[in-house]
Amino acid sequence: MAEQKMVSLTIEGRSVSVPEGTTLLEAAKTVGILIPHYCYHPGLPVAGVCRMCLVEVEKAPKLAPSCATTVAEGQVVHVHSEKSLDARKGVLEMLLINHPLDCPICDQSGECELQDYTFQEGREDSRYREPKRFNPAEDFGGDVIYVPNRCILCTRCVRFMDDVAHDPALNVSERGDRALIGKFEGKDLTHPWAANVVDLCPVGALLSKDFLNKARAWELDRTASICPNCTQGCNVIMETRENQVVRMRPRPNENVNAFFMCDWGRLNYRWMNEKNRAERPMVRRNNALAVASWEAAISAAARALSGKSVFVAASPMLSNESLYLLTQLMQSGYGAFRVTEGEEAPLPGVKDLALRRERAANVYGAETLGFKKTKDLLADLRQGDVLVIAGENLAGIDASALTRASEVIVISSVLPEAASNASVVLPIANFSEEEGTVTNLRGRVQRFTQARQAPGDTRPSWLVLGDLLGAMGKQASFFLPSEVFARLASSTKAFEGLSYDSLGFKGLPLATARDTGRKTPIAMGAA
Numbered sequence: 001m002a003e004q005k006m007v008s009l010t011i012e013g014r015s016v017s018v019p020e021g022t023t024l025l026e027a028a029k030t031v032g033i034l035i036p037h038y039c040y041h042p043g044l045p046v047a048g049v050c051r052m053c054l055v056e057v058e059k060a061p062k063l064a065p066s067c068a069t070t071v072a073e074g075q076v077v078h079v080h081s082e083k084s085l086d087a088r089k090g091v092l093e094m095l096l097i098n099h100p101l102d103c104p105i106c107d108q109s110g111e112c113e114l115q116d117y118t119f120q121e122g123r124e125d126s127r128y129r130e131p132k133r134f135n136p137a138e139d140f141g142g143d144v145i146y147v148p149n150r151c152i153l154c155t156r157c158v159r160f161m162d163d164v165a166h167d168p169a170l171n172v173s174e175r176g177d178r179a180l181i182g183k184f185e186g187k188d189l190t191h192p193w194a195a196n197v198v199d200l201c202p203v204g205a206l207l208s209k210d211f212l213n214k215a216r217a218w219e220l221d222r223t224a225s226i227c228p229n230c231t232q233g234c235n236v237i238m239e240t241r242e243n244q245v246v247r248m249r250p251r252p253n254e255n256v257n258a259f260f261m262c263d264w265g266r267l268n269y270r271w272m273n274e275k276n277r278a279e280r281p282m283v284r285r286n287n288a289l290a291v292a293s294w295e296a297a298i299s300a301a302a303r304a305l306s307g308k309s310v311f312v313a314a315s316p317m318l319s320n321e322s323l324y325l326l327t328q329l330m331q332s333g334y335g336a337f338r339v340t341e342g343e344e345a346p347l348p349g350v351k352d353l354a355l356r357r358e359r360a361a362n363v364y365g366a367e368t369l370g371f372k373k374t375k376d377l378l379a380d381l382r383q384g385d386v387l388v389i390a391g392e393n394l395a396g397i398d399a400s401a402l403t404r405a406s407e408v409i410v411i412s413s414v415l416p417e418a419a420s421n422a423s424v425v426l427p428i429a430n431f432s433e434e435e436g437t438v439t440n441l442r443g444r445v446q447r448f449t450q451a452r453q454a455p456g457d458t459r460p461s462w463l464v465l466g467d468l469l470g471a472m473g474k475q476a477s478f479f480l481p482s483e484v485f486a487r488l489a490s491s492t493k494a495f496e497g498l499s500y501d502s503l504g505f506k507g508l509p510l511a512t513a514r515d516t517g518r519k520t521p522i523a524m525g526a527a
Contacts, residue, residue, distance in 0.1 A: 009075035024066035024077055025053055035079055036088060036117045038202050039154040040067035043259040043350075045163050050154050052117070054087045055079050063087055085121060092122040098133040098177065099203075100149045108204030110217030114152065135180060141188025143195045143209050143263060148180040151205035157181060157197035164260070164349035167191045181205070192345035192355055195263045199249055208247075210267055215241045223451040224251060224505050226438055227265040228317055228361035228431045232354060233440030234261040235505070238269075238432060238451040245269045245432055245452060253506050256444060260347060262355040271430075272452075278415045278427040279456025289425060294457065294467075301424040302471035304407045308386045309333045311405070313377050315391030315412075316360035318461060319436025320445065321484040323362070323369045324492070325465035326390055328474060334380050335371040337392070339363050356441060361431065365439035368494050368510065381405060391428070391461070394418040411464060426468070427458045434460035435481050437503065443513025445495070447503050 005020040014031040025035050026042070038050035046068050054063040058076040063084060066077075078084060095114065103109045135148040158170045158181065169189060173182030183189075189197065198208045225238040227248065234257035239247040248269050250261040281297035282289040292300070310333035312326050326335060339360045346354035367373060372380070377394075378401045381387060387405035394416035401418070402408055408422040413430040415422070428434075433454040439445050454460075466478035478484050482500040489495040494512045502508060 007071045007073050009071050009073070009077065011077045012079050018071055020071070022071050024055060024057075024064070024069050024071060024075075027071050028066065028077070028079065033079055035066050036113075036121065037067055038113065038152060039156065041156055041200060041259070043164070044156060044159045044200075047155055047159060050091070050152065052088060052091050054084055054091075056081045056084045088117075088121050089123060092118050093127070095152050096122070096126065097128050098149070099152070100132060102147075102150060102204065106150065106204040107207050107212060107214075108150075108201075108217075112204060113202040133177060140183060140206075141194075142190045143267060144189045144198060145207050145209055145212065146181060147205050147207065150203050151181055152203055153179055153181070154202060156200040156202070157206060160197055160200055161189075161191070161194070164196075164347065165191050165193050166348040167194075169194075170197075192264065193260060193262050193347045195266055196250070196260045199259075211247050214246055215239075220246070221451075223449050225432070225448040225451055226361060226446050227261055228438075228448075229265040229268045229359055230262075230356040231358045231360065231363050231441040232257065232356050233361065233438060233444060233446055233507075234265060235446070236261060236265075240432075240452045243452050245272045251505075255506065256440065256446070257353055258350050260350065260353070262345060262347070264342075264345075264355050272432040274414065274430070276414055277455050277458070278410070278413065278425055279458055281427060281457065282422075282425040284423045289420075289422065294459070297424055297426055298464075298467050298471050301409050301426060301468055304409060304423055305329060305331075305386055305388075305468075306472055308406070309382065309384070310388055311335070311378075311381045311385040312371075312388045312390055313337070313381075313392045313394075314366060314371055315393075316358075316363045316366050317431055318362060318366075318391045319434070319448075319481070320362065320365045320369070320439060320488060320495075321436045321481050322390070322461040322465055323366055323371065324488040325462060325469060325478075325484065326388070327369055327371075328469055329388060329465065329472075333385060336374050336377055336380060337363075337366050337371050338374055338377045352442075358441075361440075362438040364441055364443060365437075365445075368439060368443075368512075369492070378402070378404075389416065389419055389422075392416070411461065413458070426464050427456065428461040428464050429454040429458050433458070434462070436462065437485060437500075439510065440507075443494075443510040444507045445498055445503060445510060446507030447500065447505060 006017045008017045011028050016031045018027045035053050037053040039047045048065045048068040053066040055066045056078040138146045140146045161169050169187035198206050220239040223238045227234040227236045235251040235253040236248045237251050252259050280291045283292040283300045310330050312335040314337045316337050339358045344357045383404045384406045387408045390411045399418040410422045410425045432451045469475045489498045494510045496511050
């Protein structure tokens with residue numbers, strides 16, 4: 001492969017060297033300079049319609065749109081020159097002519113690029129005195145509502161549906177000051193990935209019905225996480241308000257999900273706010289479950305497990321750390337899991353990105369660690385085994401199926417109805433309430449972090465399992481999830497060489513990860 005040619009130039013007095021073909025806008029990012037822009041997005045084809053990213057290039061006859069101008073050797077670029085600032089101020093004034101003063105009631109307020117750039121570079125007051133244009137809001141179908149009064153016609157939504165979703169549903173209707181985003185006849189934003197237009201919109205013109213009037217941007221706590229709703233493992237930002245998950249949005253990762261996430265993943269978060277939680281450890285006494293201290297419950301579970309054959313019915317929503325610790329509990333027993341399935345829905349414009357058929361985060365992590373995927377979860381449960389139910393809700397399983405077990409230990413965020421005869425209940429945090437790693441269908445191990453506080457006396461699953469192994473005399477050193485992962489990496493060949501530090505927040509493939517044939521990142525880039 002030929003070595004990539006590098007081009008050297010100067011942007012705002014800073015020297016920069018970038019690969020040939022890079023745009024001025026992207027080159028500026030590498031030296032910490034953000035050129036204001038609206039229509040440009042690295043995951044969409046360049047349009048160059050907003051004229052907001054105009055910069056001055058020495059010896060050029062006029063201002064250049066930085067999103068569509070590639071670097072050249074020796075260029076000297078001025079982003080904040082008087083000429084560039086005056087041009088961008090004029091663009092902002094034009095955009096605000098018909099833009100309503102909706103900031104106090106707009107969901108985008110606080111994270112709006114029109115607000116940011118107007119404050120940064122716009123006029124202090126408006127010279128416009130005439131009445132503003134008005135158009136009523138329109139339901140675009142799916143999770144999207146369109147407010148045309150706020151629209152700046154950047155066309156990001158149109159290009160996403162055309163070039164990425166391959167479902168031409170939107171267009172620019174009318175012309176001049178009457179122009180707005182319209183739908184083609186018979187079309188709606190019901191594509192499985194259509195809600196990405198809400199994230200792409202730089203203003204408050206396209207809004208999520210699900211999030212409408214739910215919270216202000218400054219009220220939200222944001223956490224880097226992984227979407228738990230299928231095996232793709234899309235990187236997300238999990239947003240919470242008053243300890244409730246209220247929204248999930250995509251987080252860029254060029255090796256997994258580019259800049260996007262599917263509608264199923266983004267809207268399927270309410271289960272993480274579940275109310276029917278097991279909040280206190282319990283031990284069976286006098287033929288009834290009674291609240292106990294953690295020490296008493298852990299001791300009771302350790303006594304029940306010691307020297308026994310153990311069958312673990314695990315959930316593929318558990319982290320790699322928890323699944324690894326469960327394998328240490330199994331001793332000479334077995335472990336199995338089942339997974340909910342649905343229809344696969346690819347995003348055609350991005351290679352190897354889809355809402356996957358298997359709807360759980362860590363199916364491949366569970367298989368890698370030796371758990372058996374099955375339709376009949378308790379088929380391998382033998383007479384006299386100790387049954388450990390780990391994160392599994394036992395939906396659709398009759399309580400009589402558990403009678404083969406000598407004892408039942410529940411390690412879960414909820415107490416399954418079928419397991420009401422459990423000997424011990426150890427309440428654990430759900431996916432949004434703890435830290436760990438999962439492995440996606442391409443064998444990429446990725447970290448997720450705690451987004452909300454677990455209720456009651458609930459503890460992280462890795463901590464509960466680590467304490468249980470400690471009570472059985474099998475370990476005495478797990479105080480952080482990173483320490484559990486370090487033990488996993490040192491004892492399991494597939495995870496060899498990995499650590500929390502090396503994973504970062506983009507993840508790394510397993511040593512045994514299958515080759516997808518992908519030679520370049522899946523992001524479309526600026527081309």
